[in-house]
Amino acid sequence: GAVVSQHPSRVICKSGTSVKIECRSLDFQATTMFWYRQFPKQSLMLMATSNEGSKATYEQGVEKDKFLINHASLTLSTLTVTSAHPEDSSFYICSARDPWGGLREQFFGPGTRLTVL
C-alpha cells in the first residue's frame, strides 16, 4: 500500500529557532497534502492544505507566516515552524492524498514530535 514518511520523527530545538519537517509520499504522487497538529489527548486539528505548485490554504487561526508550507513536488511537502516557541511543541502529522488510493483516499505519515525548549 501507499507509504508516507516524515522526517524527522522527533526534534528538540531551542526557542527562537526554526524547524523544518518533511513529508514524502514514497510510492505515489500526492496531488494534495495536509498538515495536522495534535495536542496531547486531543484530536487532530487541520492546519493547512497544500497543493503542489500553489500556495497552501491555511485554516482559520493558523498563522501562515509562522507555519510555512512548501509543496515543491508531487512527492514532497515541507512544514517550517519559524521562530519556534514552547507553545509550538506538539505532534505534527501529515497526510497525502493519492487520487488512485481507492477507499483510503489519504495516507498518513508517522508524525513528528516537536519539543521547543
Next chain:
Amino acid sequence: AQSVAQPEDQVNVAEGNPLTVKCTYSVSGNPYLFWYVQYPNRGLQFLLKYITGDNLVKGSYGFEAEFNKSQTSFHLKKPSALVSDSALYFCAVRDPRHTSGTYKYIFGTGTRLKVLA
C-alpha cells in the same frame, strides 16, 4: 457547521468481549465516514470507510462499523476484543461534494480503547 462527536474519552473492555466505540456526526448531505486507529507516537492507520450502500461496513483487523442515518451515528464494533486492539480511535467525516478543499477531514476527539487481559 460540520462536526464529529465521540462521546467517550475511554472505553474499557475485557479481552474476548465485544467492543463498541461510538461516533455521531453532524454534516449536511451524505458524508463519507471513516475510522482510524493511532498507536502511541504513530500516525493514523485506516480501518474502514463508509460511502454508500450496505450500512454495515467491514474493515481491517476484524473491525466493522454500522452507519445509521436516522441517528447520524457510525459506531465502530468488533465481536471479540484483543489486548492488541488497545489504542486511540478516531472517527472522521469528509464532505463528498467536489468543491475546493473537499478532501479535508474533520476528526472527532478520539476514544482511547483499553482491552484488559
